[in-house]
Amino acid sequence: MIRDMNFFSPYQGQKKEQKNKNIYVYSLAGFLSVVIVGSLAWNSTNIILLNRKIKNYNEKLEQEDIKEKIAKWDDISRKDDILDRYNNELSKIVGSLKTREIVTTELLDKLSSTLPTEVTFNSINITNTEISIQAVSTSRVAVGEIEHNLKRLDNIQDVYIGGISGDEIYTFDIKCVLKDVE
Structure with a gap:
């Protein structure tokens, strides 16, 4: 039995492979074309609908x-x-x-803490910038002590004792300049 030999069979397989390759390429190109055209149609439709809505809203605004x-x-x-x-x-x-409250219990407590036992206050006048005190003392040392104590307070800038008068009971004026706290 003699068999025929087909010398062209390898070439025929390549042709078939080329044909399958072309089918894949054309299928992919067709699919991409459908996707592109579909998205173009979808976006164009949405743009047209949105433009209509914008036109309607503008008409309502007018x-x-x-x-x-x-x-x-x-x-x-x-x-x-x-x-x-x-x-x-x-x-x-x-x-x-609220932060500029002048007469506070804290200020009065500080003033009373500086007071020696020999000194009594007759009157206190407090303004935005100073405190004026009229006081009586039984000793000159107590007058110096209250001046020293007042100078040590953190919210008092300067203390001035003026007009000490009397022999056994001394009357005097104290002026305290307050620090500018903002």
């Missing part, structure tokens, strides 16, 4: 009653901004007023 409401809202918004700024400034003022 209506007189809507324009009046927008103008009223702008006015209210402007007034609200002004009131917010006003409120913020008032809050700052109130805060600074």
Whole structure:
């Protein structure tokens, strides 16, 4: 039995492989084309629909009653901004007023802690910048002691004792300059 030999069979397989390769390339190109055209159609449709919505909203905004409401809202918004700024400034003022309380129990406690037993206060006058005290003492040493004690307080900048008068009971004035605490 004689068998025929086909010398072209290797070439025929290559042709078949080329044909399969072309099918894959054309299928991929077709799929990508469908995806590109589909996304173009989808995006174009969305753009058209969104443009219609924008046109509708713009038409609604052009209506007189809507324009009046927008103008009223702008006015209210402007007034609200002004009131917010006003409120913020008032809050700052109130805060600074609270910190500038002059006569506090702490200040009075500090003043009384400096007082020697021989000294009594007749009157105390406190302002924003100074404290004026009229006092009586039974000794000159106690007058010097109260001056020394007042100078050691942290919120007093300067102390001045003026007009000591008397022989056994000394009356005198004390002026204390307060430190500027902000």
